[in-house]
Amino acid sequence: MKYLDEYRDPEKVKSLLREIDSIVTKNWVIMEICGGQTHAFLHHGLDALLPPQIELVHGPGCPVCVTPLEQIDRAIAIASQPDVIFTSYGDMLRVPGSSKDLFAVRAGGGDVRVVYSPLEAVQIAEANSDKQVVFFAIGFETTAPANAMAVLQAKNKNIKNFSVLVSHVRVPPAMEAILSSKLNRVKAFLAAGHVCAVMGFHEYPRIAEKYHVPIIVTGFEPIDLLNGLYAAIKQLESGIATAENQYQRAVKFEGNESAQCAIRSVFESVDRKWRGIGVIPQSGWGLNPQFAEFDAEKKFDVQNIFTQESPLCIAGEILQGLKKPLQCAAFGRQCTQQKPLGAPMVSAEGACAAYYKYHRDVVYG
Amino acid sequence: MDDLDFEGYTCPVPIRPADTVVLGHGSGGILSRDLLNRLFLPELGKAAPRALDDSAVIVIDNQRFALTTDSHVVSPLFFPGGDIGRLAICGTVNDLAMVGAMPVALTCGFVLEEGLSFDVLQQVVKSMQEAAKEAGIYIAAGDTKVVQKGGADKLFINTSGVGKIADGINISGANAKEGDVVVISGTIGDHGIAVLSARENLGFETTLESDVAPLNHLVQAMISVGEIHVLRDPTRGGLATSLVEIAGQSNVTIEIDEQALPVKPAVKAACEMLGFDPLYVANEGKLVAFVRESDAEKVLEVMKKTNYGGVATVIGKVIGTGKPQVRIRTAIGGTRLVDMLPGELLPRIC
Numbered sequence: 001m002k003y004l005d006e007y008r009d010p011e012k013v014k015s016l017l018r019e020i021d022s023i024v025t026k027n028w029v030i031m032e033i034c035g036g037q038t039h040a041f042l043h044h045g046l047d048a049l050l051p052p053q054i055e056l057v058h059g060p061g062c063p064v065c066v067t068p069l070e071q072i073d074r075a076i077a078i079a080s081q082p083d084v085i086f087t088s089y090g091d092m093l094r095v096p097g098s099s100k101d102l103f104a105v106r107a108g109g110g111d112v113r114v115v116y117s118p119l120e121a122v123q124i125a126e127a128n129s130d131k132q133v134v135f136f137a138i139g140f141e142t143t144a145p146a147n148a149m150a151v152l153q154a155k156n157k158n159i160k161n162f163s164v165l166v167s168h169v170r171v172p173p174a175m176e177a178i179l180s181s182k183l184n185r186v187k188a189f190l191a192a193g194h195v196c197a198v199m200g201f202h203e204y205p206r207i208a209e210k211y212h213v214p215i216i217v218t219g220f221e222p223i224d225l226l227n228g229l230y231a232a233i234k235q236l237e238s239g240i241a242t243a244e245n246q247y248q249r250a251v252k253f254e255g256n257e258s259a260q261c262a263i264r265s266v267f268e269s270v271d272r273k274w275r276g277i278g279v280i281p282q283s284g285w286g287l288n289p290q291f292a293e294f295d296a297e298k299k300f301d302v303q304n305i306f307t308q309e310s311p312l313c314i315a316g317e318i319l320q321g322l323k324k325p326l327q328c329a330a331f332g333r334q335c336t337q338q339k340p341l342g343a344p345m346v347s348a349e350g351a352c353a354a355y356y357k358y359h360r361d362v363v364y365g
Numbered sequence: 366m367d368d369l370d371f372e373g374y375t376c377p378v379p380i381r382p383a384d385t386v387v388l389g390h391g392s393g394g395i396l397s398r399d400l401l402n403r404l405f406l407p408e409l410g411k412a413a414p415r416a417l418d419d420s421a422v423i424v425i426d427n428q429r430f431a432l433t434t435d436s437h438v439v440s441p442l443f444f445p446g447g448d449i450g451r452l453a454i455c456g457t458v459n460d461l462a463m464v465g466a467m468p469v470a471l472t473c474g475f476v477l478e479e480g481l482s483f484d485v486l487q488q489v490v491k492s493m494q495e496a497a498k499e500a501g502i503y504i505a506a507g508d509t510k511v512v513q514k515g516g517a518d519k520l521f522i523n524t525s526g527v528g529k530i531a532d533g534i535n536i537s538g539a540n541a542k543e544g545d546v547v548v549i550s551g552t553i554g555d556h557g558i559a560v561l562s563a564r565e566n567l568g569f570e571t572t573l574e575s576d577v578a579p580l581n582h583l584v585q586a587m588i589s590v591g592e593i594h595v596l597r598d599p600t601r602g603g604l605a606t607s608l609v610e611i612a613g614q615s616n617v618t619i620e621i622d623e624q625a626l627p628v629k630p631a632v633k634a635a636c637e638m639l640g641f642d643p644l645y646v647a648n649e650g651k652l653v654a655f656v657r658e659s660d661a662e663k664v665l666e667v668m669k670k671t672n673y674g675g676v677a678t679v680i681g682k683v684i685g686t687g688k689p690q691v692r693i694r695t696a697i698g699g700t701r702l703v704d705m706l707p708g709e710l711l712p713r714i715c
Contacts, residue, residue, distance in 0.1 A: 001630055001634060042701060106387070
């Protein structure tokens with residue numbers, strides 16, 4: 001398939017691996033931000049082909065994983081109400097709240113629907129004016145523009161029975177949180193290519209300089225990932241730390257300005273809680289006051305649902321790259337994809353799910 | 366930011382509800398297996414040692430018969446390349462064929478929702494008749510029930526079937542042996558993506574058609590030239606789930622080659638877009654066969670001459686015993702595990 005096969009070319013992969021091997025002299029811990037990148041490394045078996053000096057740790061870039069538990073409990077509370085059609089991306093349905101998941105709400109008679117785009121949820125609202133239609137607006141900078149467009153469209157069409165449960169998060173504040181932690185081991189980042197396709201990477205040179213870490217904007221195919229690693233190691237080995245763009249076919253320095261404009265017109269920067277990490281200041285987006293009528297938290301009065309997190313799952317350490325899934329005592333034993341203890345095991349992009357799927361034999365022997 | 370202390374922040378331990386049926390229990394993957402093991406087999410499966418094969422094998426007066434049943438609840442009723450009627454016939458014919466049986470007769474039970482149009486029903490019945498003719502079987506008995514509007518989704522069909530197993534044929538998921546060559550009869554994922562694209566609101570169109578077809582003639586041709594140990598039609602849960610089941614039943618390690626997997630570009634593109642892996646997408650007219658190594662060439666040759674085996678190809682091998690596992694060699698030279706589908710196939714967020 002065009003635009004994919006050329007980035008999965010086995011010969012080119014081999015030659016890039018040789019090049020990486022030829023320049024690496026020291027041990028380096030490199031974090032790929034995005035869960036899609038984690039899965040690509042493991043899906044293609046790339047992780048096993050890298051030189052032993054390179055340790056990949058897996059970042060917090062999985063939207064399902066970092067959505068806080070109480071937000072899921074709020075979603076479940078809304079979806080369980082009569083006369084509500086609760087719409088969501090498919091992944092979120094399986095994420096357990098403190099007592100059940102959205103699938104269980106559906107099995108119990110709730111009207112929970114998978115949509116492929118938030119604009120579909122707006123259409124559902126138009127077609128069901130006697131019902132309240134709620135869309136679970138989660139994710140990073142990648143999903144925010146479409147979610148903003150849905151709110152704008154509902155406002156323009158004067159649709160009163162549509163609202164969004166917002167839990168948007170942003171990548172750069174999470175990177176800074178990781179870098180400022182006393183426990184940080186990360187020496188370089190592979191930044192999430194699709195986030196940068198929306199936002200550009202103008203926020204990264206400052207971070208690269210302040211913390212002296214190379215930040216390489218990287219795509220998702222084997223050749224992209226290896227090019228990203230090559231650039232990161234080249235910088236690390238020569239003591240340089242800059243923001244560099246490996247994913248030039250999709251990313252411009254300034255990003256996609258019309259998408260950013262949609263985001264700015266609907267959302268404002270807010271403090272946001274990350275599942276497994278805690279509150280990171282100014283790390284998310286919430287609806288700005290102009291769009292308060294579309295805020296499902298207010299409409300359904302669920303702001304006061306708070307949930308205590310229990311200490312058995314080490315998702316926090318996984319999401320910061322302090323530990324790997326295989327270092328968790330519960331991995332593959334008490335915690336499996338059928339009975340996940342934490343969100344990284346649930347999501348298609350979660351690091352634990354990736355290890356469970358592709359490397360479970362390490363545990364089972 | 367410097368005062369952020371990460372230590373102590375953790376994920377919760379949720380209680381997963383285990384006492385109600387969710388859609389994932391019907392996905393053909395791990396949840397389906399759990400439901401079988403936990404609820405059905407302990408109560409109902411005691412006399413059925415081969416309950417996990419596509420068909421049961423029963424013996425009457427020293428003659429072996431294959432017996433199976435399958436319910437069909439597809440939405441929409443009509444999709445590119447087929448409809449619920451063709452699916453209901455082929456599904457049961459194929460389950461019989463997968464233990465090497467020659468299907469003889471089927472029964473069909475209809476659950477009709479009040480308000481279903483005669484036109485729709487007529488089309489479905491016609492399509493069942495055509496599929497039955499193609500497979501060379503007859504419908505021996507039937508039953509109809511009508512439920513109130515909302516009591517079912519338009520039309521459900523159950524088909525049960527019986528077939529005759531010739532002497533010397535011994536095909537079961539438990540019979541894979543070290544050295545066996547793994548053959549697939551054609552491209553994977555066609556049915557699942559065709560049905561998905563026919564559903565509303567997906568936002569993409571394709572000319573892709575479902576592969577739904579009766580495979581009994583293909584199976585008979587294969588049996589006539591080589592020693593076949595295992596046959597399975599990878600329906601719900603896809604090829605991956607079938608292979609993992611076989612690895613477990615036979616206690617063997619299977620290695621498949623990613624580059625050898627036949628996938629149509631349209632299926633590949635749709636999967637890339639939705640975040641699916643074609644290995645997990647349903648097929649309704651494909652089979653995977655474990656063939657004695659020395660017979661593989663002959664079997665492939667005869668498959669290629671049939672209607673539904675034209676692009677049959679070798680995708681892997683049984684490389685060991687004692688460790689039930691499926692491994693895939695990736696196109697770029699790495700390897701990884703292949704697992705069953707955990708629950709429903711869900712499109713990813715971004």
